Amino acid sequence: MFLFKKIPSISTNEIERKLAEKVTIIDVREPHEFVNGHIPGAKNVPLNKVRNYQPKGKIYVICQSGMRSKRATKELIQNGFDAVNIKGGMLRYSGATRGGKY
Template identity: 60%
Template sequence: MFFNRIPSIKTADLENQLSERPQILDVREPHEFKAGHIPSAKNVPLRKISTYTPKGKVYVICQSGMRSKKAAKLLKSQGYEVVNVRGGMSAWTGNVRGGKA
């Protein structure tokens, strides 16, 4: 189980799937999320990830890809289908919503 690879996706590939309304989980801190996030993303900070229950496949994103990878590993170990978004919001070129979470 320790060596289970976490599937990953490029930000551009995730952007191309937005019309399918994928479940996107942003694990950054609330102030980071409010500064700019993918419009359909739900914010659950990494420190609270153990309280989150995804419904179906979930794409996990953070600022650079490190926190999302940790969150994805934890969720996968609990049996959920997860995909880490490589590069995180630093690599995101799609629409961003700022302001209210």
């Protein structure tokens, strides 16, 4: 029998409230997606580069819909980092953005 650990996740509403705390957010979409609109202060670390990323402290991970960020969060946790997936991704995020429009 396989045991699956649940990936820690929060909603886009919850991350909006946390933005005042100066949290660390990485956006794992491709650069051309990132420039079309992202959460202010988010750092672009495409999914294929997450394995080399060395965050300090708790990190929140977002993508377009939540699938890539879930994979990235799982990989970060397996590498010993404190990571949280943002469910629903930018498609559900309704807060302020930089770059393009959502």
